[in-house]
Amino acid sequence: MTEHNRKNKNGATLLARGKRSIFRSQWFYLLCAEVVIAIITGIVNPRFFTTSNLMNILEQIAVLGIVSSGMTMLIISGEIDISVGANIGFSSCVMAMMMRGGVAPIFAVLVGISLAVFNSFLVGLTSRVFKAPSFITSLAFISVFEGIALAITKGSFQTIYGMFETIGTSRLFQLIPLSFLISIGAYLLVHVLLSNTKMGRRVYAVGSNPTAAFLSGISVNWTKLGAFLFNGALVGVAAMVLLSRIGAAQPSTGSGIELRAIGAVVIGGTPLSGGKGRILGTLFGVLLMGLISNSLNMLRVNPYFQTVTFGVLIIASLAVSVLSTYRKRARVKAVSEGSVEQ
Amino acid sequence: MEQSATIVSLKEITKIYGQHRALDRVSFDLFPGEVHCLVGENGAGKSTLIKVLSGAVTPEGGEIFLSGKAVRSLNPRQAIEMGISTVYQDAELVDSLSVSDNVFLGDERTGKIPLMVNSKGQLDQVRQIVDTLHMNLPVGVLVEELSASQKQMLQIAKTLYRDAKVLIMDEPTSSLGMEETRVLMDLVRTLRSRGMGIIYISHYLEEIFEIGDRVTILKDGGYMGTYPVSQIPVETVIKKMVGRDASMFFSRQPVEMGQTQFEVRKLARGGMVEETSFSVRRGEVLGIGGLVGSGRSELVNLVFGAEKKDSGEIFLGGKRVHVRSPKDAIRAGIALVTEDRKKLAMLGGRDIVENTSLVHNENFKGPWIDAREEQVLTAKIVKELSVAVQDRLQKIEELSGGNQQKVIIGRWLLDDSLVYIFDEPTKGVDIGAKEQIYNLIVALAQKGKSIIMVSSDMPELLSMSDRIGVMRNGRLTTILDNDGISEEELIRHFIGVPNAGGEQG
Numbered sequence: 001m002t003e004h005n006r007k008n009k010n011g012a013t014l015l016a017r018g019k020r021s022i023f024r025s026q027w028f029y030l031l032c033a034e035v036v037i038a039i040i041t042g043i044v045n046p047r048f049f050t051t052s053n054l055m056n057i058l059e060q061i062a063v064l065g066i067v068s069s070g071m072t073m074l075i076i077s078g079e080i081d082i083s084v085g086a087n088i089g090f091s092s093c094v095m096a097m098m099m100r101g102g103v104a105p106i107f108a109v110l111v112g113i114s115l116a117v118f119n120s121f122l123v124g125l126t127s128r129v130f131k132a133p134s135f136i137t138s139l140a141f142i143s144v145f146e147g148i149a150l151a152i153t154k155g156s157f158q159t160i161y162g163m164f165e166t167i168g169t170s171r172l173f174q175l176i177p178l179s180f181l182i183s184i185g186a187y188l189l190v191h192v193l194l195s196n197t198k199m200g201r202r203v204y205a206v207g208s209n210p211t212a213a214f215l216s217g218i219s220v221n222w223t224k225l226g227a228f229l230f231n232g233a234l235v236g237v238a239a240m241v242l243l244s245r246i247g248a249a250q251p252s253t254g255s256g257i258e259l260r261a262i263g264a265v266v267i268g269g270t271p272l273s274g275g276k277g278r279i280l281g282t283l284f285g286v287l288l289m290g291l292i293s294n295s296l297n298m299l300r301v302n303p304y305f306q307t308v309t310f311g312v313l314i315i316a317s318l319a320v321s322v323l324s325t326y327r328k329r330a331r332v333k334a335v336s337e338g339s340v341e342q
Numbered sequence: 343m344e345q346s347a348t349i350v351s352l353k354e355i356t357k358i359y360g361q362h363r364a365l366d367r368v369s370f371d372l373f374p375g376e377v378h379c380l381v382g383e384n385g386a387g388k389s390t391l392i393k394v395l396s397g398a399v400t401p402e403g404g405e406i407f408l409s410g411k412a413v414r415s416l417n418p419r420q421a422i423e424m425g426i427s428t429v430y431q432d433a434e435l436v437d438s439l440s441v442s443d444n445v446f447l448g449d450e451r452t453g454k455i456p457l458m459v460n461s462k463g464q465l466d467q468v469r470q471i472v473d474t475l476h477m478n479l480p481v482g483v484l485v486e487e488l489s490a491s492q493k494q495m496l497q498i499a500k501t502l503y504r505d506a507k508v509l510i511m512d513e514p515t516s517s518l519g520m521e522e523t524r525v526l527m528d529l530v531r532t533l534r535s536r537g538m539g540i541i542y543i544s545h546y547l548e549e550i551f552e553i554g555d556r557v558t559i560l561k562d563g564g565y566m567g568t569y570p571v572s573q574i575p576v577e578t579v580i581k582k583m584v585g586r587d588a589s590m591f592f593s594r595q596p597v598e599m600g601q602t603q604f605e606v607r608k609l610a611r612g613g614m615v616e617e618t619s620f621s622v623r624r625g626e627v628l629g630i631g632g633l634v635g636s637g638r639s640e641l642v643n644l645v646f647g648a649e650k651k652d653s654g655e656i657f658l659g660g661k662r663v664h665v666r667s668p669k670d671a672i673r674a675g676i677a678l679v680t681e682d683r684k685k686l687a688m689l690g691g692r693d694i695v696e697n698t699s700l701v702h703n704e705n706f707k708g709p710w711i712d713a714r715e716e717q718v719l720t721a722k723i724v725k726e727l728s729v730a731v732q733d734r735l736q737k738i739e740e741l742s743g744g745n746q747q748k749v750i751i752g753r754w755l756l757d758d759s760l761v762y763i764f765d766e767p768t769k770g771v772d773i774g775a776k777e778q779i780y781n782l783i784v785a786l787a788q789k790g791k792s793i794i795m796v797s798s799d800m801p802e803l804l805s806m807s808d809r810i811g812v813m814r815n816g817r818l819t820t821i822l823d824n825d826g827i828s829e830e831e832l833i834r835h836f837i838g839v840p841n842a843g844g845e846q847g
Contacts, residue, residue: 014718
């Protein structure tokens with residue numbers, strides 16, 4: 001196969017770069033769907049293409065984007081955390097209460113983010129120590145977090161109007177929402193982490209084949225716990241952005257976001273089985289969710305049907321990924337049968 | 343043995359997996375009231391023959407006769423209806439149900455009230471079977487409370503209840519003690535006297551000579567003949583199990599050996615490996631042989647830190663190294679190419695670059711990935727080991743078995759280790775890649791590395807090793823100098839049949 005090799009400019013031999021058809025990447029289908037949805041909505045309701053509406057969409061998907069970035073890494077490592085919504089509720093309540101109590105917002109935010117990190121770490125730790133799937137431990141922690149949040153707030157709204165608005169409401173050049181830029185930062189961070197660091201390689205290895213990872217010197221437990229810690233940090237940031245935008249917190253703040261985040265990750269082509277996936281897919285998955293939600297509003301569809309649409313969307317994305325692996329399998333089979341004859 | 347018609351008869355059965363002939367024109371028949379033994383090395387085709395008999399696989403060629411009638415193919419249902427039952431090493435029993443419930447599993451007796459199980463009726467019926475066979479088997483207790491031998495008895499009771507005519511026993515004594523083995527032997531005799539046909543597979547030749555009526559010998563999927571046990575000496579059986587063509591052997595270059603580089607002292611783990619000590623010199627290839635389940639992989643896993651050792655010390659270049667995990671082992675300079683690359687080594691769904699640079703990036707690099715370096719290193723391995731790949735984005739599972747193995751081995755070549763452990767290095771690899779892997783191992787030895795090679799492939803062990811360590815029942819029984827050992831001699835050590843000249847251990 002030397003004809004495929006080529007010398008690069010420094011004289012070292014490299015393997016052929018290799019091209020994979022764009023039609024096999026999930027994000028491409030998502031982009032197509034997004035363009036189609038945008039065009040249709042724009043035709044029916046021209047207000048869709050106004051700058052203020054487009055910026056609204058970006059603002060609305062910021063929190064989901066931050067949570068989904070952390071979730072992507074966690075799912076690639078073969079774990080999951082469905083308590084992120086309750087975690088947001090808990091930590092945003094703590095942040096709001098501290099601010100109301102006169103603590104400086106920066107300090108309150110730091111405490112809140114640390115709390116979110118600790119919470120997510122607990123989910124991971126219990127899962128590793130008790131050798132239980134993290135789905136189960138995080139399920140249990142949903143009620144723990146919600147319960148504590150209810151207890152400390154006594155179930156009441158924690159309003160902080162006017163105290164902490166900058167992050168959630170300010171716009172760069174009076175145009176681009178700051179919260180959206182923060183979410184772009186989260187995507188970039190996860191991207192760099194996954195593709196350019198040892199930690200990223202560990203995450204993929206542990207998700208793909210934990211035994212092989214262990215036998216190559218990787219600590220499976222610490223890698224997974226690391227993914228949980230990182231997930232917790234992003235959950236904390238998401239709680240901060242959400243609190244700042246709404247100006248109030250209550251224990252149920254953020255509830256339901258876990259399903260939309262997992263949905264966005266899966267739609268983006270990261271399988272729940274772990275070991276595979278890219279942040280680019282998640283980005284387009286989140287965008288699709290925001291877009292659909294917005295265009296259903298624009299088309300004056302009953303809001304209750306939006307929930308139905310999300311469910312259908314996840315099923316549809318599974319169908320796409322099954323179809324593409326099916327095609328790929330057929331190809332792999334052809335290749336391996338061909339190689340027998342060599 | 344009465345000369346009645348056969349229960350089962352296989353004529354010239356051939357089974358092909360890919361390019362490999364697992365069975366090549368093998369004939370086998372079984373009369374009622376006889377114990378027909380099946381012997382052969384690891385991978386000789388015994389299990390495949392059993393699978394054909396139980397309908398689990400369909401042979402490509404040959405004829406099957408059931409009670410004298412030809413059947414085109416045998417599916418599992420037919421096999422069970424014909425009364426062919428298998429007692430496996432790992433019993434397929436439901437631990438949380440009682441002994442009698444397990445016997446009646448899927449076929450429960452109902453009592454007077456519809457849909458309610460008649461537990462008492464079941465208990466009585468099972469007790470009857472157990473009593474007539476004089477089994478030591480409490481019928482009312484849960485299966486999880488039974489010992490290994492009692493579980494086996496339960497499986498046999500189950501087949502008797504189903505009115506089996508043919509009982510297949512695959513290594514029935516491998517997990518039994520002496521006394522339990524004796525009880526089992528008595529039971530087999532009772533069953534035989536009741537007219538059952540028994541197919542008995544065992545590595546332990548003494549059992550076969552104790553209990554068998556006839557013995558069929560397989561070698562590399564080929565049929566070596568069927569003989570009455572009373573008329574064939576042990577030596578002849580062993581000779582027929584081994585003795586391959588010279589073309590099966592690889593002739594390697596000799597390598598000059600240096601000083602002792604790697605030493606293991608009194609390494610042990612309860613229930614797996616008994617106290618083991620050995621050493622390997624620079625440039626030496628130490629082969630480790632033994633039967634399946636003799637503890638070979640367990641030994642190398644202990645050395646590599648993949649299993650926690652109870653006791654023992656490891657020395658590299660005269661200095662003691664502490665190996666508590668694979669990471670420690672890798673840092674110290676020990677590399678392990680595992681058996682079963684799919685389960686233990688490949689990162690499925692990841693490309694060849696990531697698979698090749700896995701160990702290097704994890705253990706010998708800082709927190710950042712050097713994308714250019716890993717491309718260069720992967721290209722180097724691809725060239726050196728002539729791995730057939732399309733481009734760098736190709737996923738490892740898209741490669742052929744031999745090329746996958748080369749990538750996995752390549753993973754350990756990027757950084758110099760002192761000791762290379764290969765566990766079944768050429769399993770499921772085609773002939774061409776096999777030779778390349780052998781050459782690679784010799785090249786490593788030439789560079790002064792110490793090689794430990796676990797293998798079930800006898801020609802491989804004999805042609806590659808400088809010395810051969812023999813594992814039996816979790817014990818390294820002896821280390822033989824490989825100066826003209828015959829296959830026959832080696833397998834004697836594996837199965838523990840003493841030599842005419844006497845043997846230690």
